[in-house]
Amino acid sequence: MYSARDWREYPRRYRLEAGKCKKCGKILFPARLICPKCGAREFETEMLPDTGKVLTFTVIRTAPSQFTDIAPYAIAIAELTNGVKLTAQLVDCDVNTVKVGMEVRIEFRRVQTDAYSGILSYGYKFVPKWY
Amino acid sequence: MRDVAVVGVGMTKFGEIWDKSLRDLYVEAALGAIENSGVDHIDSMIVGCMSGGLFVGQEHLGSMLADYLGIKNLPASRVESACASGGLAFRHALIEVASGMSDIVMASGVEKMNDISGDGATYALATAADQEYEVFHGATFPGLYALMAVAHIEKYGTTRDMLAAVAVKNHDNGALNPNAQYPFKITMDTVKSSVMIADPLRILDCSPITDGAAAVILTTVDIAKKLGKPYVKITGSGHATDTIALHSRDDMTTIASATVAADKAFKMAGKTIKDVDFAEVHDCFTIAEIMVMESLGLYAPGKAGEAVLKGETALDGKFPINTSGGLKSKGHPVGATGVAQIVEIYKQLTGQAENGRQLKSNPKVGLAQNMGGSGGSSLVHILEVA
Numbered sequence: 001m002y003s004a005r006d007w008r009e010y011p012r013r014y015r016l017e018a019g020k021c022k023k024c025g026k027i028l029f030p031a032r033l034i035c036p037k038c039g040a041r042e043f044e045t046e047m048l049p050d051t052g053k054v055l056t057f058t059v060i061r062t063a064p065s066q067f068t069d070i071a072p073y074a075i076a077i078a079e080l081t082n083g084v085k086l087t088a089q090l091v092d093c094d095v096n097t098v099k100v101g102m103e104v105r106i107e108f109r110r111v112q113t114d115a116y117s118g119i120l121s122y123g124y125k126f127v128p129k130w131y
Numbered sequence: 132m133r134d135v136a137v138v139g140v141g142m143t144k145f146g147e148i149w150d151k152s153l154r155d156l157y158v159e160a161a162l163g164a165i166e167n168s169g170v171d172h173i174d175s176m177i178v179g180c181m182s183g184g185l186f187v188g189q190e191h192l193g194s195m196l197a198d199y200l201g202i203k204n205l206p207a208s209r210v211e212s213a214c215a216s217g218g219l220a221f222r223h224a225l226i227e228v229a230s231g232m233s234d235i236v237m238a239s240g241v242e243k244m245n246d247i248s249g250d251g252a253t254y255a256l257a258t259a260a261d262q263e264y265e266v267f268h269g270a271t272f273p274g275l276y277a278l279m280a281v282a283h284i285e286k287y288g289t290t291r292d293m294l295a296a297v298a299v300k301n302h303d304n305g306a307l308n309p310n311a312q313y314p315f316k317i318t319m320d321t322v323k324s325s326v327m328i329a330d331p332l333r334i335l336d337c338s339p340i341t342d343g344a345a346a347v348i349l350t351t352v353d354i355a356k357k358l359g360k361p362y363v364k365i366t367g368s369g370h371a372t373d374t375i376a377l378h379s380r381d382d383m384t385t386i387a388s389a390t391v392a393a394d395k396a397f398k399m400a401g402k403t404i405k406d407v408d409f410a411e412v413h414d415c416f417t418i419a420e421i422m423v424m425e426s427l428g429l430y431a432p433g434k435a436g437e438a439v440l441k442g443e444t445a446l447d448g449k450f451p452i453n454t455s456g457g458l459k460s461k462g463h464p465v466g467a468t469g470v471a472q473i474v475e476i477y478k479q480l481t482g483q484a485e486n487g488r489q490l491k492s493n494p495k496v497g498l499a500q501n502m503g504g505s506g507g508s509s510l511v512h513i514l515e516v517a
Contacts, residue, residue: 009263030263030264055282055383056278056279056281056282056285056383057278057281058274058277058278058280058281058329058330058331058332059327059329059330060269060270060271060274060329061326061327061328061329061330062253062271062273062328062329063269063271064250064253064254064257064266064269064271065250066269067269070269073269075268075269075270075274075278077278077377077378077383085378085379086264086378087264087265087268087270087278087376087377087378088268089268089269100281100282100285111267111268111269112267112269121267123267123268125268
């Protein structure tokens with residue numbers, strides 16, 4: 001992987017930047033060039049809230065090579081307080097305690113290391129809100 | 132548009148086919164279909180393949196496969212829609228014949244998945260999901276369907292037994308299919324005690340990694356009549372996409388792309404789901420078969436699992452599903468799957484299904500549903516007896 005592929009994602013992965021459609025108000029994560037709801041093309045940058053709740057989850061037990069050292073790990077889709085839904089790992093808790101409806105918070109963590117380039121990729125993970 | 136028929140089919144044995152390459156598998160299926168149809172040439176061919184590049188390092192498949200089929204200067208195209216590549220190849224062949232651009236077109240699919248490690252195959256398959264916003268975080272394909280399964284269980288109370296019943300039923304059928312990768316029966320207990328892959332999905336909830344190819348010959352109904360071989364009519368075709376990422380969908384317990392593709396196919400055929408006698412659906416995971424049954428309108432949301440448990444979709448049930456064994460037992464060479472579904476529909480409609488899996492109900496209308504990724508694309512085709 002060339003580093004550009006990693007740093008191009010910094011606004012989303014490091015700063016949780018979403019795009020808010022100036023016409024209809026829909027919030028898109030990641031930001032896009034055209035709004036899928038109204039077709040408008042002007043957006044303003046808005047930071048995602050850092051809390052939400054789990055809509056669904058799973059525990060990955062057979063993991064891709066870059067994640068085998070942390071398996072089993074939970075993956076969840078959470079809906080944030082502004083309605084945006086996103087997928088991330090849910091960490092810092094026993095995977096057997098994860099439940100639908102569980103309240104989570106977003107934290108900045110190392111996500112994976114590219115085997116060929118050695119690039120460390122950081123991004124967001126969910127943690128239990130009480131943590 | 133001209134009326135189009137399927138006039139011949141061919142497929143390889145599905146499985147871990149160590150002694151055959153991608154090109155050998157393809158040519159075997161293609162020659163089978165050409166010979167079965169009685170055509171003396173093809174005007175064009177369309178190949179569905181998800182990732183020749185990642186699985187065997189080979190792209191430019193249209194040229195290579197036409198070359199190895201012994202045909203020079205043929206219009207040969209490769210199409211891709213992840214695990215729905217085969218269904219997409221079939222649709223494009225249909226469009227080409229219906230439009231009048233070509234008279235005889237081969238729709239075909241191939242995937243050679245066992246020439247790389249399991250980890251490599253996991254990576255290749257995951258390219259059908261959103262690389263930067265799903266796969267980056269450690270989501271796998273079983274993982275994405277597990278996310279749907281948990282949502283379905285949470286909303287409708289779908290049970291472990293309902294999921295297992297899909298696998299057991301498909302293995303019952305696959306045991307009768309000489310081309311199946313795993314042609315043997317399994318029990319509910321075997322499924323429920325198999326190794327966990329992504330909760331709640333266990334290894335026997337998952338379709339396997341498979342090598343294989345399938346091909347069918349499409350031509351006009353007029354030419355089909357002259358060939359004198361059994362043929363079936365293609366009366367409906369629908370194709371729809373959905374968001375690439377699962378989390379972008381309003382409802383994660385249904386496959387909207389399948390619903391829309393089916394609506395289009397039914398509209399074209401002038402039929403509804405009530406007119407259909409049996410189906411091949413994309414059971415890449417047990418939960419997928421249940422969700423697709425509901426998405427096609429065959430059962431109300433949340434009601435399909437119970438129907439599977441009751442045997443309503445078994446070979447002798449009121450609406451048989453995956454008489455071939457489905458992806459679960461027959462195998463899932465991703466690019467070939469959509470075409471192999473058509474092979475089974477053709478065999479059932481022409482009374483040629485082997486080993487006693489021929490439906491006794493004298494079916495007239497069959498439906499094939501093939502999907503890519505976590506439902507980011509779906510193709511639905513309706514075929515009828517001539």
